[in-house]
Amino acid sequence: ADPAVLADARAHQERLTKPRGALGVLEDVAVRLAGAAGRSPAPMPSPAALAIFAGDHGVHAQGVTPWPQEVTTQMVGNFLAGGAVANAFAAQVGASVTVVDVGVAADLDDAPGLLRRKVAYGTADLASGPAMTTAQAVAALHVGIETARALIEDGARCLITGDMGIANTTASAALICAFTGTSPEEATGRGTGIDDETLQRKIDVVRRALAANGLEPTSHEPAGAAAGLRVLAAVGGLEHAAIAGFILGGAAARVPVILDGVIAGSAALAAAALAPAVVDHCVAGHRSAEPGHRAALDHLGLRPLVDLELRLGEGTGGLLAHPLVCSAVRVMHDVATFDAAGVTEKEI
Amino acid sequence: ADPAVLADARAHQERLTKPRGALGVLEDVAVRLAGAAGRSPAPMPSPAALAIFAGDHGVHAQGVTPWPQEVTTQMVGNFLAGGAVANAFAAQVGASVTVVDVGVAADLDDAPGLLRRKVAYGTADLASGPAMTTAQAVAALHVGIETARALIEDGARCLITGDMGIANTTASAALICAFTGTSPEEATGRGTGIDDETLQRKIDVVRRALAANGLEPTSHEPAGAAAGLRVLAAVGGLEHAAIAGFILGGAAARVPVILDGVIAGSAALAAAALAPAVVDHCVAGHRSAEPGHRAALDHLGLRPLVDLELRLGEGTGGLLAHPLVCSAVRVMHDVATFDAAGVTEKEI
Numbered sequence: 187a188d189p190a191v192l193a194d195a196r197a198h199q200e201r202l203t204k205p206r207g208a209l210g211v212l213e214d215v216a217v218r219l220a221g222a223a224g225r226s227p228a229p230m231p232s233p234a235a236l237a238i239f240a241g242d243h244g245v246h247a248q249g250v251t252p253w254p255q256e257v258t259t260q261m262v263g264n265f266l267a268g269g270a271v272a273n274a275f276a277a278q279v280g281a282s283v284t285v286v287d288v289g290v291a292a293d294l295d296d297a298p299g300l301l302r303r304k305v306a307y308g309t310a311d312l313a314s315g316p317a318m319t320t321a322q323a324v325a326a327l328h329v330g331i332e333t334a335r336a337l338i339e340d341g342a343r344c345l346i347t348g349d350m351g352i353a354n355t356t357a358s359a360a361l362i363c364a365f366t367g368t369s370p371e372e373a374t375g376r377g378t379g380i381d382d383e384t385l386q387r388k389i390d391v392v393r394r395a396l397a398a399n400g401l402e403p404t405s406h407e408p409a410g411a412a413a414g415l416r417v418l419a420a421v422g423g424l425e426h427a428a429i430a431g432f433i434l435g436g437a438a439a440r441v442p443v444i445l446d447g448v449i450a451g452s453a454a455l456a457a458a459a460l461a462p463a464v465v466d467h468c469v470a471g472h473r474s475a476e477p478g479h480r481a482a483l484d485h486l487g488l489r490p491l492v493d494l495e496l497r498l499g500e501g502t503g504g505l506l507a508h509p510l511v512c513s514a515v516r517v518m519h520d521v522a523t524f525d526a527a528g529v530t531e532k533e534i
Numbered sequence: 535a536d537p538a539v540l541a542d543a544r545a546h547q548e549r550l551t552k553p554r555g556a557l558g559v560l561e562d563v564a565v566r567l568a569g570a571a572g573r574s575p576a577p578m579p580s581p582a583a584l585a586i587f588a589g590d591h592g593v594h595a596q597g598v599t600p601w602p603q604e605v606t607t608q609m610v611g612n613f614l615a616g617g618a619v620a621n622a623f624a625a626q627v628g629a630s631v632t633v634v635d636v637g638v639a640a641d642l643d644d645a646p647g648l649l650r651r652k653v654a655y656g657t658a659d660l661a662s663g664p665a666m667t668t669a670q671a672v673a674a675l676h677v678g679i680e681t682a683r684a685l686i687e688d689g690a691r692c693l694i695t696g697d698m699g700i701a702n703t704t705a706s707a708a709l710i711c712a713f714t715g716t717s718p719e720e721a722t723g724r725g726t727g728i729d730d731e732t733l734q735r736k737i738d739v740v741r742r743a744l745a746a747n748g749l750e751p752t753s754h755e756p757a758g759a760a761a762g763l764r765v766l767a768a769v770g771g772l773e774h775a776a777i778a779g780f781i782l783g784g785a786a787a788r789v790p791v792i793l794d795g796v797i798a799g800s801a802a803l804a805a806a807a808l809a810p811a812v813v814d815h816c817v818a819g820h821r822s823a824e825p826g827h828r829a830a831l832d833h834l835g836l837r838p839l840v841d842l843e844l845r846l847g848e849g850t851g852g853l854l855a856h857p858l859v860c861s862a863v864r865v866m867h868d869v870a871t872f873d874a875a876g877v878t879e880k881e882i
Contacts, residue, residue, distance in 0.1 A: 203612055204619050205726035209850070210823065210843030252880040260877040264551055269870030271552050277868065278861045378553035378880070475558065492858070493841065495558030502557070509857040510840070513626045520625065522617030529608040532600040532726075 241289030289424030330431025348501025414459025472503030535569030589637030637772030678779025696849025762807025820851030
């Protein structure tokens with residue numbers, strides 16, 4: 187972020203016809219996005235484009251979720267038919283929806299709104315070794331980067347991350363442990379809703395995944411891009427890697443990226459390991475009910491805008507936040523200053 | 535709320551292509567609004583209309599705020615010129631903005647977007663006796679009811695409360711103490727930003743207001759409509775009374791009302807005392823930084839949708855929540871069921 191632009195943005199906020207700081211967290215968002223954009227006010231983050239990256243997971247075989255793996259493919263069909271919650275929320279905020287097959291374990295037919303960019307038919311089981319080869323992780327990163335580039339070329343001025351992948355909160359928990367030093371017990375949650383027995387199994391799977399890949403949690407995060415890529419390939423999913431690339435692609439174009447839930451948060455840890463400055467371009471759309479998400483956002487230094495116990499993924503939390511981000515930026519464009527409006531400032 | 539409709543709405547949520555409960559608080563909003571509307575799904579709460587009720591306060595003379603009283607009038611001008619934060623947020627969500635002079639201490643000229651419904655040139659000083667006569671409070675309630683009716687006639691399907699009135703958080707604190715039994719120390723906050731000395735003075739003013747009006751906090755809320763009206767007249771503001779009427783008017787037409795911050799929360803306590811069922815039609819748009827707001831929302835049993843440390847009023851928090859409320863309801867209209875989408879439910 188540009189320090190001079192940050193200072194300009196802060197000074198502009200002080201002159202607007204409202205008590206200082208009265209917009210709370212939204213003032214920080216407006217200032218951060220100005221710094222990231224390199225100009226104050228930041229351009230309006232609209233229109234928005236949601237990309238839902240879909241992938242399957244070898245770890246599904248470990249029984250970490252009651253949902254059958256084919257639900258990933260079925261939900262891709264639901265997104266393309268416009269019947270999912272993400273479609274409803276996207277319609278509400280005027281965002282486009284693009285589904286990207288980066289790793290679904292089935293062949294998908296061509297369809298409007300679907301990008302067929304399959305890197306593999308799902309990942310390998312992270313509980314017993316690397317989920318992806320380095321080449322696969324890099325390929326998935328590139329899918330994300332190229333998706334961001336294409337959506338921005340088509341006019342998007344805000345990117346929203348989405349995901350679909352049965353069992354993908356297991357990979358997210360492992361990523362969060364590896365990148366932040368959080369323990370498997372703390373980072374692992376109930377995902378879309380699992381019972382106590384399944385939760386214990388899921389925690390054990392995360393622990394075994396870290397051990398099998400030489401990534402036992404420590405207080406030291408893996409340093410640098412090479413280590414970041416190794417972690418991502420070892421315990422990530424193809425959609426996590428693609429979302430990390432999507433963040434890199436948005437940041438490279440200075441277009442803000444609204445992160446959805448725990449999948450996006452864990453992918454953002456990977457993106458930040460590859461290129462720390464990308465975090466400046468990220469807004470945490472929401473905090474999900476998944477406990478690891480808090481650890482991820484704390485590590486990234488991001489404060490979520492929506493906190494309503496959602497645990498759906500798909501980009502739903504990011505979509506809900508989009509009007510809030512627009513409102514924060516719009517204040518800098520539209521609101522009168524005390525001088526211009528003839529409003530008296532308070533007596534200090 | 536209609537219990538059969540509430541049950542229908544809950545059952546419908548269970549059939550949608552998402553894990554049960556995955557939309558967290560938004561599922562409750564959609565179900566509550568269906569019950570309030572008397573049909574499931576509830577009608578889309580759009581378009582929205584913001585009404586900013588403006589009034590002045592005799593208690594300003596007690597030095598409870600560093601802002602000069604004329605800022606109320608100046609900000610009305612700013613709203614009508616489109617230069618305030620409320621205008622920017624309203625533009626973002628497509629809401630209309632109507633300013634209602636229910637008690638500004640100056641004569642205002644006719645202007646597009648202004649309803650001239652002045653009941654008095656501000657209230658009397660609540661620290662030494664009733665702020666309003668009963669007749670004034672009733673007249674201001676009617677202004678709110680009529681404003682709601684007119685906006686709904688013009689096509690509004692969601693009402694958003696707004697306020698402008700220098701010193702009005704002092705009246706809100708007194709209302710919250712009287713209606714909920716919260717102490718002046720707990721209910722009184724820094725409003726738009728005051729120093730420690732002013733805060734102590736403000737707490738003392740609230741304490742004296744309760745004593746002067748025979749409303750010392752107890753664990754018992756004043757029961758019934760007559761007591762509610764007495765409290766409202768004794769320590770409320772003209773804009774508080776009008777907002778209470780606005781809530782009554784929305785509820786009477788079964789149109790949802792999104793409450794803004796602490797002014798709206800305290801006015802809703804009065805509305806609920808007059809007619810408890812109106813709370814079914816209310817959504818708490820946000821929780822402000824003002825401590826009494828939490829007590830008010832807890833008393834009303836409402837959970838805020840946005841919680842971002844805003845402390846501006848004007849309707850800004852209510853406007854931010856509008857797309858969230860629309861998204862919650864839209865799910866019930868748009869999202870496919872498991873059966874219809876051919877998505878497999880989880881193995882239980």
